[in-house]
Amino acid sequence: MPELPEVETTRRKIEPLLVGRILTRIEHDAPHKYTDTHKAEGRTVTGIGRRGKYLLLQLAAHEAATAGEHSEDLELLVHLGMTGGFRLEAGPHTRVTLHTDQGAIYFNDARRFGKVAVVRRGEYAAFPTLHNMGPEPLSEEFSEAEFVKAAASAGAVKPWLLSQKPVSGVGNIYADESLWTSQVHPAQTRLKPAEARRLYTAIREVMTAAVAAGGSTLGDGTYRQHDGEAGAFQVQHHAYARAGEPCERCGTPIAKTVLAQRGTHFCPRCQTLKPR
Structure with a gap:
């Protein structure tokens, strides 16, 4: 948390608050963590x-x-981490304050896993996950044929998806949610073409619905927008955080295990692990 639907919702919400505004000062107390932010000032x-x-x-x-450093083509990169988000007022977990010519917006992050950095546009070598990231799931670049081909030799499918590649x-x-929808076990390896195609379609369907719902706000309430609005997709969850509840497809209790150090939810009847 937050994942693509939450981050996309955040992008849409803060866009009118920041686009067209000058960043007059970026305030924080962790230069080792929030890097080169001074380069954004005056832009x-x-x-x-x-x-x-x-x-x-x-x-x-x-x-x-003036010319010089201001001629560089730069962007301000923000990763929300596990608990990051923007607010209109400072709070006990405010880590970074973006002062603009029309007011301020505050980046809050209770667990401090978020990142803020200024980089040359498109130069992400210092952020390996971003640098090596695969295609956007709702873009034309996300090719079913290429996904099916790659899935045929992949290891356990859930960690493979989490790698972002x-x-x-x-x-x-x-x-x-995507694995439940496609009826693929999270630990399944070397997906058959039919399985991979179902998963490809499920990823696109789940992401589309989650973005439309504004993402998922879980029980801890850490993900909310700057105006306090929560996401609504959590009411559509079929597997995640539903351990012990009946599968909405077959009635079997949803199981929970740990896979690649992540809590993982699935239906043991609908999503059987097949020997490969």
């Missing part, structure tokens, strides 16, 4: 993109800025 936010679970704020030099933005929640 205008011209757009906000997203890649997987990362927000990418495009920056342009202010018209009155076959497709971007799928984390613990949406991996469980």
Whole structure:
């Protein structure tokens, strides 16, 4: 948490709050963690993109800025970590404050796993997950043929999805949901073409529905938008966090195990592990 649907919802919500505004100062107390943020000061936010679970704020030099460092093509990269999010007021977990010419917006992060950094546009070598990330699940670049081909030789499918290499933005929640929808066991290896095609379709369907619902707000309530609004997709979960509850397809209790150090939910009847 947050995963692609939550980050995309965040992008849409903060876009009108930041695009067109000048970042006058970026305030924090951890320069080793929030890196090169001073380079964004004096620049205008011209757009906000997203890649997987990362927000990418495009920056342009202010018209009155001098040449030199301000001529660099930069972007402000934000990763929400597990508990990161933006708010309109400072709080006990505020880590970074983005001061603009029209007010401030606050990045809160209770568990401090979030990242904020200024980089040259498109240069992500310092962020290996982003640098090596696969295609966006709702884009034309996410090819069914290529996904099916790669899945045929993959190891356990859930850790493979979580690596971000076959497709971007799928984390613990949406991996469980996509695997339940496609009836593929989370530990299944070397998917058959029919299994991979079902999973490909499920990923696109689950992500589309989750984005439309504004993502998932879980019981801890850590994911909310700057205005306090929660996501609504959690009421559509079929597997994630439903251990012991009946499978909505066959009635078998949903099981929970640990796979690649992640809590993993699945139906032991609908999602059988096949020897390969």
